[in-house]
Structures are given as structure tokens and as C-alpha cells.
Amino acid sequence: MASCLRKVSDKINHVLETAFYRLGVTIGTHPIKTLIITTLFSALCLSGLVAFQQESRLRKLWVPRNSQVLKDLDFIDQYFPATFVSPTYIGTRVPVSGDAGVLEAAALRQLFMLHEDVLQINATADGVVTPWSSIAYSRSEGGNYWASSIFALWEFDGSVINNLTTSDILAKVNEMNLLDPWNGGLYKLSNIIGGIQRDANGSITGAEAIQGVYRIRANITLNTATGEEIDNRGDDWSKKFEAIILRDSWTQFTELAVFTEYGLNEQSAEAINGDIRLLSIGYVLILVYVILNLGRYNRLYHKVWLSVSGILSTGLAVGVSFGLCSAMGFFYGPVHSVLPFLLLGIGVDDMFVIVQVWNTIAPEEHEKHTVPERLGMCLKRAGVSVTVTSITDLAAFLIGTITILPALQSFCVYAGVGVLFDLVLQVTFFAATLALDARRIEERRDACCFCVRLPEDWKPFNTQGQWLSRYFTNYHTKALAVLPVKIIVILITLGLGGFSIWAATQIDIRFNFLWFLPGGSYILDHDRLSGQYFPTSSIRFSVYLADVDYTNAGVQDQLSTIINMTRADEFVTDAAPVDTWLEGLQSWPNATNTTGSYFYPSLESYLRTSGVRFASALNITRGGNSSLIEASSFSANFIDLPHSRDEINALNSINAVVDSVTFPNGRKAFAYSRFFLGWTVNEVIDRELVRNLLLAMGAVFIVTLLLLADILASLYVLVCVVFTVVDTVMVMHFWDLTINTVTAVILILSIGLAVDYCAHIAHFFLTCQLPTRQERVSASLIGAGVAVFNGGLSTFLAFVLLSASSSYIFSSFFKILFAVVLFGLWHGLVFLPVVLSLIGPASHTEVVGPTESSGKGTIEGPANGDVEMAAKTPEPAADNEKKELVQQAGSMWAESRGYSPVEDDRVPEVV
Numbered sequence: 001m002a003s004c005l006r007k008v009s010d011k012i013n014h015v016l017e018t019a020f021y022r023l024g025v026t027i028g029t030h031p032i033k034t035l036i037i038t039t040l041f042s043a044l045c046l047s048g049l050v051a052f053q054q055e056s057r058l059r060k061l062w063v064p065r066n067s068q069v070l071k072d073l074d075f076i077d078q079y080f081p082a083t084f085v086s087p088t089y090i091g092t093r094v095p096v097s098g099d100a101g102v103l104e105a106a107a108l109r110q111l112f113m114l115h116e117d118v119l120q121i122n123a124t125a126d127g128v129v130t131p132w133s134s135i136a137y138s139r140s141e142g143g144n145y146w147a148s149s150i151f152a153l154w155e156f157d158g159s160v161i162n163n164l165t166t167s168d169i170l171a172k173v174n175e176m177n178l179l180d181p182w183n184g185g186l187y188k189l190s191n192i193i194g195g196i197q198r199d200a201n202g203s204i205t206g207a208e209a210i211q212g213v214y215r216i217r218a219n220i221t222l223n224t225a226t227g228e229e230i231d232n233r234g235d236d237w238s239k240k241f242e243a244i245i246l247r248d249s250w251t252q253f254t255e256l257a258v259f260t261e262y263g264l265n266e267q268s269a270e271a272i273n274g275d276i277r278l279l280s281i282g283y284v285l286i287l288v289y290v291i292l293n294l295g296r297y298n299r300l301y302h303k304v305w306l307s308v309s310g311i312l313s314t315g316l317a318v319g320v321s322f323g324l325c326s327a328m329g330f331f332y333g334p335v336h337s338v339l340p341f342l343l344l345g346i347g348v349d350d351m352f353v354i355v356q357v358w359n360t361i362a363p364e365e366h367e368k369h370t371v372p373e374r375l376g377m378c379l380k381r382a383g384v385s386v387t388v389t390s391i392t393d394l395a396a397f398l399i400g401t402i403t404i405l406p407a408l409q410s411f412c413v414y415a416g417v418g419v420l421f422d423l424v425l426q427v428t429f430f431a432a433t434l435a436l437d438a439r440r441i442e443e444r445r446d447a448c449c450f451c452v453r454l455p456e457d458w459k460p461f462n463t464q465g466q467w468l469s470r471y472f473t474n475y476h477t478k479a480l481a482v483l484p485v486k487i488i489v490i491l492i493t494l495g496l497g498g499f500s501i502w503a504a505t506q507i508d509i510r511f512n513f514l515w516f517l518p519g520g521s522y523i524l525d526h527d528r529l530s531g532q533y534f535p536t537s538s539i540r541f542s543v544y545l546a547d548v549d550y551t552n553a554g555v556q557d558q559l560s561t562i563i564n565m566t567r568a569d570e571f572v573t574d575a576a577p578v579d580t581w582l583e584g585l586q587s588w589p590n591a592t593n594t595t596g597s598y599f600y601p602s603l604e605s606y607l608r609t610s611g612v613r614f615a616s617a618l619n620i621t622r623g624g625n626s627s628l629i630e631a632s633s634f635s636a637n638f639i640d641l642p643h644s645r646d647e648i649n650a651l652n653s654i655n656a657v658v659d660s661v662t663f664p665n666g667r668k669a670f671a672y673s674r675f676f677l678g679w680t681v682n683e684v685i686d687r688e689l690v691r692n693l694l695l696a697m698g699a700v701f702i703v704t705l706l707l708l709a710d711i712l713a714s715l716y717v718l719v720c721v722v723f724t725v726v727d728t729v730m731v732m733h734f735w736d737l738t739i740n741t742v743t744a745v746i747l748i749l750s751i752g753l754a755v756d757y758c759a760h761i762a763h764f765f766l767t768c769q770l771p772t773r774q775e776r777v778s779a780s781l782i783g784a785g786v787a788v789f790n791g792g793l794s795t796f797l798a799f800v801l802l803s804a805s806s807s808y809i810f811s812s813f814f815k816i817l818f819a820v821v822l823f824g825l826w827h828g829l830v831f832l833p834v835v836l837s838l839i840g841p842a843s844h845t846e847v848v849g850p851t852e853s854s855g856k857g858t859i860e861g862p863a864n865g866d867v868e869m870a871a872k873t874p875e876p877a878a879d880n881e882k883k884e885l886v887q888q889a890g891s892m893w894a895e896s897r898g899y900s901p902v903e904d905d906r907v908p909e910v911v
Contacts, residue, residue, distance in 0.1 A: 028372030048327030194533025757828030
């Protein structure tokens with residue numbers, strides 16, 4: 001089995017090396033043509049942006065396709081379309097001695113001035129000006145506009161309100177069975193004033209907060225370019241409404257907060273779009289880092305333009321991804337905004353590997369071979385390395401495309417295409433620039449101003465540091481060779497893993513759209529005051545029914561059964577009674593008969609009088625003297641549901657209630673609330689996440705197995721990846737993150753990143769030919785440790801600026817990827833070497849016996865570029881000889897595979 005795997009691995013490597021060598025020679029021969037072709041190809045792909053679709057609707061982003069809740073929503077859009085929106089304000093004023101707070105006459109007079117200003121708003125959209133009288137929503141034709149306000153108690157009569165005293169106001173709010181003369185029915189005082197204070201007799205003496213709600217007619221259309229549902233008229237009115245509320249002139253109130261749908265959308269978009277600026281800063285930061293580390297600090301060998309081309313190739317990969325995916329019909333969602341950061345980190349890693357391989361080509365090889373040949377040699381080594389890491393990332397993303405969540409599927413397609421073309425552009429566009437840079441060095445042209453030739457007597461100098469190489473050689477490998485340190489590392493890793501598993505079981509499944517808002521948002525201020533003074537832990541839902549004969553007594557009995565079962569459901573609260581149009585009609589004194597031909601005449605009379613509040617619960621087609629109910633609904637409220645699992649249980653419970661009754665012709669009722677969309681996602685997100693993580697790990701294991709050709713080593717790598725993911729979930733739990741659609745996307749993409757930190761160490765260990773496991777581990781860390789650490793550091797730099805982001809998506813991306821890099825480096829550079837030193841598999845090649853002439857281990861490099869070491873160890877070998885052999889093995893292996901772990905200042909820069 002092992003030999004078969006090794007043969008397959010060797011065959012794959014041989015095919016890739018041959019292909020990349022030929023590609024390098026071709027690009028090195030025609031670098032300008034390569035740059036032109038790749039640029040034109042990228043531009044052609046960018047033309048796909050003409051089909052770019054941006055999607056922001058929750059149901060299109062996260063709700064599983066063909067789910068029942070989407071079908072229910074289509075029904076509601078057809079029979080009960082949104083007819084109004086509800087801009088809201090909350091004002092606070094804490095009562096002091098003898099003060100009634102917001103119920104003070106002076107406070108209400110100023111608040112009524114605000115109300116009169118609101119009524120003067122004229123909404124402008126598409127050149128049409130709409131006054132309040134035309135935009136205000138009324139529940140009945142010719143009735144009063146619908147507004148929830150304390151002024152409804154005096155029917156918005158300014159002549160009365162402006163002459164009220166505080167005593168008058170307190171007397172009114174203390175009336176028993178307070179009626180609402182403006183809107184009809186009982187007046188629910190607790191919906192209007194909060195923080196109520198009472199005296200010893202229970203009478204209201206003051207209140208800390210007051211709320212007002214207006215309703216304006218909705219005029220919603222779909223913007224096909226952005227995928228947003230827009231209401232230009234309503235947005236203009238809401239924007240002017242916000243401006244009035246947020247003025248500084250309302251001195252009678254400690255705080256005034258406002259909520260509108262327009263403000264919610266604008267603030268969330270501002271948070272994401274504002275933080276996009278971090279992307280440009282991040283690219284500049286990475287560019288500086290690349291410039292400082294890619295070349296040497298002198299006029300000939302620093303690589304500023306090569307660095308720019310590497311960053312540019314990553315940017316082109318982002319553009320190609322966006323263009324091709326748009327042309328294929330995949331939408332762009334909010335979470336897609338992290339893709340440029342992700343591809344930047346991956347692209348920089350590939351760029352470093354290619355340049356490190358170039359720099360480790362022996363000086364005599366540079367003198368003997370032309371630039372095209374040297375580029376072929378470079379890509380022969382580096383191409384395989386970057387292909388393997390890209391394939392592991394690509395495998396994780398391809399698994400994500402089979403998900404039932406549309407946004408996750410679209411993101412994985414975008415990311416997979418981006419990773420693929422980042423690889424393509426690095427080995428073509430960037431490689432062509434590398435060839436041009438080599439020609440520049442041969443012609444001794446200035447690295448920055450390449451039109452300037454350097455003087456003949458100019459000599460290069462090197463100032464590049466080697467502290468990281470010295471750390472791994474002199475400290476890291478020595479520490480991990482000590483048995484007590486190994487025991488401590490294993491105990492820490494296992495203890496942390498066990499604790500992380502416990503924490504992973506405690507993490508909540510929850511998402512709140514308000515998390516998209518930036519800190520300091522006035523929408524968040526309103527949410528804070530609303531939660532403090534007007535808590536609405538009771539979520540409202542409705543039960544809908546259509547296509548039945550409501551005149552039939554049997555149908556009415558079946559509907560009554562559902563109503564009574566809904567009341568009795570354990571998740572339905574008694575605090576808000578279930579008030580239905582059917583029961584109201586049946587108990588109405590003027591309705592002597594509510595079945596047969598008497599039904600509709602009684603219903604129409606009831607809706608015009610006592611039942612006016614139920615007008616929006618029925619969709620009635622009227623023609624001549626006849627009426628027909630197309631669809632009906634009634635509403636109820638859930639009890640407090642503090643956790644997502646409670647929400648899911650409540651959803652399943654009420655669905656079971658309505659599904660238990662079958663009406664004639666097989667019709668069934670269904671329950672719906674706008675919260676059900678999120679609950680439906682929460683119900684499947686944990687299963688989808690676990691499934692996709694397991695499949696991604698399986699795919700990565702297969703790719704790693706083909707790379708390493710060793711089952712045991714591949715299992716060790718998989719264990720490290722699992723530990724990294726579990727530890728990351730633990731950090732999420734304690735960093736106030738939850739399992740939701742955003743974090744699920746980021747966790748899935750972290751699989752491909754986590755494996756990179758382990759695979760190179762394991763690969764070196766298997767190909768190293770030193771006699772003991774510990775020596776092979778030390779050589780592995782010397783040979784690949786610096787490259788692995790730099791890969792983690794460059795990935796971290798790609799998203800470090802997101803730590804300052806106010807966007808939930810970007811801040812979540814930073815927190816999760818920070819944990820992935822931290823724990824990935826720990827398991828790759830600390831835990832895995834310890835495990836390999838104790839129970840690591842045997843080397844793929846045998847250790848050769850000692851030579852009589854040398855007396856110590858030597859390393860020889862074959863002509864084909866593969867490193868073959870003959871460890872000729874005398875008995876016993878001196879400690880310093882072992883150390884030299886380990887360091888030599890590490891250096892030689894790293895050079896053969898594209899790493900540059902130990903630099904020698906005595907060796908001049910090669911061209």
C-alpha cells in the first residue's frame with residue numbers, strides 16, 4: 001500500500017515538474033508576450049462584471065433553496081404584501097424629585113412640535129413630491145392615519161395638547177380601561193411609555209421613556225442590479241424623518257433615538273463599504289512587507305517592482321474571480337467582501353515560494369544557464385509546491401459548493417475560482433516579471449529606476465537579517481529535543497483540545513442582523529433603548545390559510561381547532577391573548593348567523609365597525625354585491641425564547657400544530673414570522689457546517705495523502721488540522737462569536753489554511769534521511785520552519801487591519817483567522833514535530849552506511865535537482881558533527897523545495 005502510494009505521488013510530481021519546467025522556459029523566452037496575454041485574459045474575464053449581481057435579501061442569501069419557508073413567503077407576498085413601514089422614535093427623560101419625566105407638560109409640548117414637523121415632511125422620488133396626506137397609511141378607506149402615539153389620547157388636537165398641564169396628563173394615563181379614540185380599541189399604554197414610576201397606591205407618577213410609531217405607505221420595487229428591495233419614496237421620507245429626530249433642538253429630552261428600515265440598510269452598508277478602505281491599506285501594508293523581505297536592501301537586488309507585480313497578480317486573480325463568477329450567474333453577497341483579504345494572503349505565500357526557489361539556485365547554475373532555463377528550473381521546484389497548497393485550499397472550497405445555503409455556495413465558487421487563478425497568474429504573470437527582473441540584474445540596472453545603469457565599480461552589500469533562521473537553529477529545535485518539553489507540549493495540546501471540545505459544545509447558534517451595524521450607530525441606540533424600556537421578547541407570528549370555503553361550518557370548526565391548539569401550545573404566551581377575526585365575528589352581537597349565505601354580509605358589517613382592526617388579516621376580493629376571502633390569518637405571540645434552540649423548538653412545535661389539521665381538498669394552514677427565515681437557517685447551519693467541515697477535511701486528507709504518500713503522517717496532519725479547528729471554535733465561544741452563516745463560511749475556508757502549516761513539516765520529515773527521528777525533526781524545522789512561519793505571518797498581515805473594523809463580517813474574519821494562524825503555527829511547528837520525534841513514520845529512503853574516506857555524514861546533490869543524502873555516520877558520531885549534519889540536511893532540503901531557511905551573507909546575490 002505504501003509503495004503504491006509512493007509511486008502515485010512520484011508520478012504526479014514528475015508530471016507536474018516536467019510541465020512547470022517547460023512552462024518556465026516558454027515564459028522566460030517570451031516574458032512580454034506572457035504579460036500581454038495574461039493581462040488581456042484578465043481583462044476579458046473582467047468583462048463578465050456586466051452580469052454582476054449583488055444580493056442582500058436574507059431569503060436569497062441564507063435560506064435553503066426550495067425550503068418550505070420560502071414557499072410560505074411567496075404566498076404572503078401574493079396575498080399579504082407589505083403595505084406600510086413603521087419609522088419609530090424613542091425619547092428619554094429620567095424623572096427627578098417632583099418631575100414626571102417624559103410625562104411633564106413641557107416635554108410633551110416639545111414632542112408635539114416634533115410631531116407637527118413630521119407631518120410637514122414631503123417625500124420626493126423620481127421627480128414626484130408626495131405630502132403626508134398621501135403617504136400616511138390608514139387601516140380603512142378614509143380613516144385616520146395609523147400612528148401609535150400618546151397624542152392619540154387627545155386625537156392629535158394641538159389646541160388641547162398645548163394647554164395640558166402635567167396633572168392633566170397624569171390623570172389621563174391613570175384612567176381605567178383607557179380607550180384609543182384615534183385608532184379604536186383599547187389603548188396599550190405600555191407600548192407607548194416605558195420606565196413607568198408609581199406611587200404607593202399604584203398610580204403612575206412619571207415615566208422615563210416615550211415612544212412614537214408612524215406608518216407610511218410602502219412602494220417597494222426590486223433593484224435587479226443590486227438585488228435589493230427599494231422604496232425610493234419611503235427612503236426619502238425616512239431620511240427626512242431621521243433628520244428631524246436627530247436634531248439637537250429637543251432640549252426637554254436626555255436622549256432621542258430613531259429607527260427606520262432605510263437607516264438600518266444604510267448603516268449596515270456603510271459599515272461594510274467603509275471598512276473596504278481597510279482593503280487598500282492592507283494591500284499597501286503587504287506590499288511594504290514583501291518589498292522588505294523579497295530582495296536585499298541595495299540598488300541592484302531589492303525587488304520593488306517585482307513586489308508590485310506580485311500584489312498586482314493577486315489583484316488580477318480577484319478580478320478574474322469576480323468576472324467569471326458573475327458571468328456564470330453567481331451573485332455577490334456581503335460575506336464575499338473578505339475574499340480580497342483571503343486571496344492576498346494566499347497569493348503572497350505563493351510569491352515568496354517562487355522567489356525563494358529562484359534565490360536558492362546555485363550561483364554556478366545561474367552562470368551556466370540562460371534566464372529561460374533558470375526560470376524553468378525555478379518553476380519546476382516552486383510550481384509543485386504552490387500547486388499542492390493551492391489544491392488543498394481549492395478542495396476545501398469545492399466541498400463548500402455542494403451546500404444548500406446559497407450564499408455559502410456562491411462564496412465557495414468565488415473563492416475556488418480565485419485560488420485557481422491566483423495560482424495561474426503567479427506562475428505566468430509574476431513569473432514573467434521575475435524573468436524581466438533577472439534580465440535587469442544581468443544588465444546591472446537600478447532596481448527602482450531601471451533605466452539607470454549602475455557604475456562598473458559598484459558592488460552590492462547585504463543588510464538582510466537572519467534572526468528567525470538562527471532562532472529555529474539554535475533555540476527552537478534544541479528546546480523540542482528535550483523530553484520534559486515534549487511532555488509539556490503534549491499535555492498542553494491535549495488539555496487545550498479537551499477544553500476546546502467542551503467549549504465547542506457550549507457555543508450558541510445565533511445571528512442578529514443588527515450585528516452588521518457599526519459601533520455608535522443611531523440604530524443601535526434605538527435598539528438599546530427599546531430593549532431597556534420596551535422589551536419585546538415575545539415574538540409575533542401569524543397563521544395563514546387560503547383556498548377554503550369559509551362559509552362552511554366544518555371549515556370554521558377546523559380553523560377554531562387550530563386557534564385553540566395554538567393557544568394551548570407550550571411556546572405561545574398568555575400575556576398577549578390570541579385575538580382572531582373568526583371568534584370576534586362569531587361573538588359579535590349583530591351577527592346572528594355566521595355560516596352559509598349569512599357569512600359574508602355579517603363579515604362586511606363587522607369589518608366596518610367593531611372588527612376594523614382585522615381588516616389587514618383578510619384578503620378579500622370584492623365585486624358588485626359579492627365578497628370572497630382569498631386568504632386569512634390570525635396572530636399570536638411566542639413566550640420568551642432566549643436561545644436559538646428554543647426558537648427552533650418553538651418553530652417545530654407551531655408547525656406541528658397547524659400541520660395537524662387538514663382542510664377540504666387537502667389544504668393546510670401554515671405559520672410564518674419574519675424571524676422564521678433566520679430560525680430555518682439556524683436549524684440547518686450546524687448540520688451544514690459539520691458536514692462541510694468533515695467533507696473538507698476528508699478532501700484535504702486525500703490531497704495530503706497523495707503529497708506525503710504515507711497514511712500515518714497524513715493522519716498526524718489531519719489530527720493537527722482538527723485540533724486547530726476545534727481550538728478556533730473555542731476562541732469563537734470566548735470572543736463572543738456564535739455559529740451562524742458568516743462564521744460558518746470563515747471556518748470552512750480555514751481548513752485549507754490550517755493544513756499548510758503542517759504538510760511541509762511532515763513532507764520534510766518523510767524525505768529526510770538522517771538516522772533518528774529527532775534528527776529528522778530538527779532538520780525539518782530548520783529546513784521548513786522559517787517558510788512556514790513566514791507563511792503564517794504574511795497571512796496574518798493580510799487581515800490584521802480588520803481588527804479595527806466595525807463590520808461584523810470583517811471583525812469575525814479577523815478573530816477566526818487570527819486563531820487559525822495562532823493554533824495552526826502551534827500545531828505545525830511545535831506539536832507535530834514532537835509527535836513525529838516520538839512516533840513518526842520511517843523515512844521514504846534508506847539511510848546509507850558510512851564511507852571510509854569521510855568519517856562523517858555528507859550530502860550530495862544529484863544533477864536532476866532532487867536532494868539525495870547519504871548519511872555516513874561513524875560510531876559514535878560527535879555531537880557537533882550531528883548538529884552540522886542536521887543543519888546541512890535542513891538547508892539542502894529547503895533549497896531543493898523552494899525554501900530559504902538559512903541565508904549566508906558570504907554568498908553574493910544570484911541573478
